[in-house]
Amino acid sequence: MKGWCVSLWPPILMLILCSVHTNSLKRCLISVDMRFIEKSFQGIKRELQAKDTFQNVTVLSILESPKNIKPADVCCVTKHLLTFYRDRVFQDHQESSPQIVRKISSIANSFLYMQKTLHQCQEQRWCHCSQEATNATRTVHDNYDQLDVHSAALKSLGELDIFLAWIDKNHQETSAA
Numbered sequence: 001m002k003g004w005c006v007s008l009w010p011p012i013l014m015l016i017l018c019s020v021h022t023n024s025l026k027r028c029l030i031s032v033d034m035r036f037i038e039k040s041f042q043g044i045k046r047e048l049q050a051k052d053t054f055q056n057v058t059v060l061s062i063l064e065s066p067k068n069i070k071p072a073d074v075c076c077v078t079k080h081l082l083t084f085y086r087d088r089v090f091q092d093h094q095e096s097s098p099q100i101v102r103k104i105s106s107i108a109n110s111f112l113y114m115q116k117t118l119h120q121c122q123e124q125r126w127c128h129c130s131q132e133a134t135n136a137t138r139t140v141h142d143n144y145d146q147l148d149v150h151s152a153a154l155k156s157l158g159e160l161d162i163f164l165a166w167i168d169k170n171h172q173e174t175s176a177a
Contacts, residue, residue: 030078030114034168037110040103041160047100049158054151059143060159062136063166073133074170075126079118080137081163082111085156088144092153104157114167 060081062068069077090108095101121127144152 030117030167032110032113034164037107038161038164038168040106040110041164044100044103045158045161047097048154052151052155052158054147054155057143057147057155058159058162059140059147059152059156060162060166061143062139063162069136070130070132071170072128073130073136075118075121076129076133077136078167078170079115079122079127080129080133081140082115082118084137084140084144085111085163086115088141089153089156092149093157094150094153107160 058064086108090104090111093104095104118127144156146152147155
């Protein structure tokens with residue numbers, strides 16, 4: 001009888017740890033209207049991508065393969081990529097069209113809101129950054145740095161659909177956990 005009780009502890013402990021991990025992921029969900037952001041991007045996507053002269057280069061290549069980023073690293077990578085867009089892409093892009101500027105500004109404001117949510121998660125230690133997550137975001141910066149600043153910013157803006165789809169996909173997977 002005593003041995004039977006002891007043998008139940010490992011599965012019970014694993015269940016508790018999985019529950020805590022799942023709850024911490026749920027607390028770090030990004031609660032923004034992704035359809036609004038995607039709609040804003042769709043309004044400018046064609047114009048941005050038409051100006052892109054480096055069709056064979058991808059800045060966000062790490063997001064195209066689901067195996068590149070582990071579920072535990074989603075929060076960290078998302079937070080770093082939001083910062084990347086805020087500090088580099090949105091700052092480096094020069095645009096003359098007021099319509100495109102407004103849409104990019106709207107997207108940037110949504111990104112700031114998402115960043116605040118993820119920053120709170122990181123402060124609560126729910127958003128851990130592994131070495132793999134750091135390497136993934138470093139790859140994005142390296143890809144960006146291989147192009148001149150204006151081309152890199154335009155390329156990254158044109159790839160917003162990749163990033164938005166990645167956020168949406170990972171948000172849904174995390175919600176289902």
